[in-house]
Amino acid sequence: MLLPKKKIFFIIISLGILLIWSAVSQGNFVRADGLTPTPTIDRLAKPTLPANPDMADRGSQDYWLYCSPCHGDKAQGLTDDFRKQYPVEDQYCWNSGCHGKRPYPNGWTIPRYVPPLVGETALKRFANGAVLEEYIQRKMPFQIPGQLKEAEYWRLTGFLLKQNGYWDGVGELNEITAASIIISENGMLSLLPTSTIGYSTNTPQAQVTPLNQGNNSVVDPSSANSTRVIALGILLLIAIAVPIGIKLAKNW
Numbered sequence: 001m002l003l004p005k006k007k008i009f010f011i012i013i014s015l016g017i018l019l020i021w022s023a024v025s026q027g028n029f030v031r032a033d034g035l036t037p038t039p040t041i042d043r044l045a046k047p048t049l050p051a052n053p054d055m056a057d058r059g060s061q062d063y064w065l066y067c068s069p070c071h072g073d074k075a076q077g078l079t080d081d082f083r084k085q086y087p088v089e090d091q092y093c094w095n096s097g098c099h100g101k102r103p104y105p106n107g108w109t110i111p112r113y114v115p116p117l118v119g120e121t122a123l124k125r126f127a128n129g130a131v132l133e134e135y136i137q138r139k140m141p142f143q144i145p146g147q148l149k150e151a152e153y154w155r156l157t158g159f160l161l162k163q164n165g166y167w168d169g170v171g172e173l174n175e176i177t178a179a180s181i182i183i184s185e186n187g188m189l190s191l192l193p194t195s196t197i198g199y200s201t202n203t204p205q206a207q208v209t210p211l212n213q214g215n216n217s218v219v220d221p222s223s224a225n226s227t228r229v230i231a232l233g234i235l236l237l238i239a240i241a242v243p244i245g246i247k248l249a250k251n252w
């Protein structure tokens, strides 16, 4: 009876390894007919740039890095659907220990509602592009307001204006050109009576570390997926191999 048991053991181990391998390769198999199957779109992946990117296109990458963790991959806001793109342990943003009531020493709490930045109702508080830029510069990213560079804030403004159809992306945005891009007739014309914007001279890289390395930070959303998949494979292998191993060791 020794041989069949050993055989079963090896078959199961091979199965486990196969599972890990298939999980790690994330379905990128090359089929016999030479065609690769359509990959699942990774909604947390960094956006790619067109050949001749305009200011708004470049802003899409700033948005992805600094804003999408809260405002969503499509700027739809922090919706339930968007949170499901995160690893399970990161899906409950308002939990204690995450960004809930009792944050870490340097932690910060996140409001229940993070508004959409694209769509019918979005950005209507702002009269024009210049006020929008002023708001973003003063208030965002929420946990480190004012910490990005001036050029980044303008690219972000360009991205949001273009996404909402207020701007065609031609030329450069600045305080004068952006003021002529009307968002909402009823929107506010300025955040403060005297608006003296002082841009940060800090390098944001020093302030912003990915979420999985610290807790006071913006997430690099693409790193989350592959780690989850590999962990799943390893768990599967352990779950299969350990009980079988113990059983066989006892019987041998």
Ligand code: HEC
Residues within 6 Å of the ligand: 063, 066, 067, 068, 069, 070, 071, 110, 111, 113, 114, 115, 116, 117, 122, 123, 124, 125, 135, 136, 140, 141, 142, 143, 156, 218
């Ligand atoms: C940590 C989460 C978080 C991050 C990161 C973040 N925001 Fe926000 N954002 C919020 C919250 C919460 C509000 C609502 C604040 C309020 O109403 O006072 C908000 C509000 C806004 C608004 C106002 C929307 C409106 O219609 O009132 C804009 C514009 C905005 N954010 C842009 C950005 C941009 C651009 C970035 C990236 C540089 C960014 N946010 C990063 C959480 C975040």
